[in-house]
Amino acid sequence: GDSVTQMEGPVTLSEEAFLTINCTYTATGYPSLFWYVQYPGEGLQLLLKATKADDKGSNKGFEATYRKETTSFHLEKGSVQVSDSAVYFCALSDKYTSGTYKYIFGTGTRLKVLA
Amino acid sequence: DAGVTQSPTHLIKTRGQQVTLRCSPKSGHDTVSWYQQALGQGPQFIFQYYEEEERQRGNFPDRFSGHQFPNYSSELNVNALLLGDSALYLCASSFRTSGGPDSQYFGPGTRLLVL
Numbered sequence: 001g002d003s004v005t006q007m008e009g010p011v012t013l014s015e016e017a018f019l020t021i022n023c024t025y026t027a028t029g030y031p032s033l034f035w036y037v038q039y040p041g042e043g044l045q046l047l048l049k050a051t052k053a054d055d056k057g058s059n060k061g062f063e064a065t066y067r068k069e070t071t072s073f074h075l076e077k078g079s080v081q082v083s084d085s086a087v088y089f090c091a092l093s094d095k096y097t098s099g100t101y102k103y104i105f106g107t108g109t110r111l112k113v114l115a
Numbered sequence: 116d117a118g119v120t121q122s123p124t125h126l127i128k129t130r131g132q133q134v135t136l137r138c139s140p141k142s143g144h145d146t147v148s149w150y151q152q153a154l155g156q157g158p159q160f161i162f163q164y165y166e167e168e169e170r171q172r173g174n175f176p177d178r179f180s181g182h183q184f185p186n187y188s189s190e191l192n193v194n195a196l197l198l199g200d201s202a203l204y205l206c207a208s209s210f211r212t213s214g215g216p217d218s219q220y221f222g223p224g225t226r227l228l229v230l
């Protein structure tokens with residue numbers, strides 16, 4: 001079945017450091033890929049998405065490229081800020097035969113940015 | 116434009132009791148999905164409702180049931196609560212498109228504690 005694997009955290013960085021959070025997936029169809037962010041005490045917020053191979057999603061300085069050949073969707077940011085401290089979830093959306101969509105989430109990677 | 120809203124925000128129950136959680140989708144959305152997020156884990160799909168019917172279901176027992184109303188709002192019911200049902204319950208809404216994948220928008224969640 002479909003699955004998402006992301007690097008375990010926590011990831012601790014200094015402010016202005018470069019961030020990479022790895023995500024790989026397995027899917028039977030042609031999924032869309034997403035990164036969600038969850039701040040303490042809150043629900044999930046969509047950060048960025050990519051719907052087909054070689055697409056690059058970007059938002060708030062974060063970006064991720066849909067790599068079909070390596071089944072990956074790694075999240076990157078050139079210079080992190082303390083306010084980026086949160087839990088990041090990689091997810092895929094794939095189509096059921098009924099036509100509706102299912103979402104599979106990774107286990108999350110906690111990022112802590114130190115001033 | 117109101118986003119996804121959930122009520123209540125927090126809830127404490129005892130084992131064996133029943134609970135009902137409520138969700139109002141984002142304006143314009145017609146599909147509601149429910150997720151259970153245990154502490155330190157990613158969201159796990161419970162079920163999805165569209166056109167007032169359960170369309171897809173994850174690996175959850177029949178103690179978990181739901182309903183969708185004509186205004187697209189939804190309820191999640193859990194009977195015979197177990198300690199292991201303690202979690203953050205997330206509602207997500209989306210628009211069921213026929214041409215491609217959509218993106219879900221999440222509510223802030225209801226935190227359920229079972230004692």
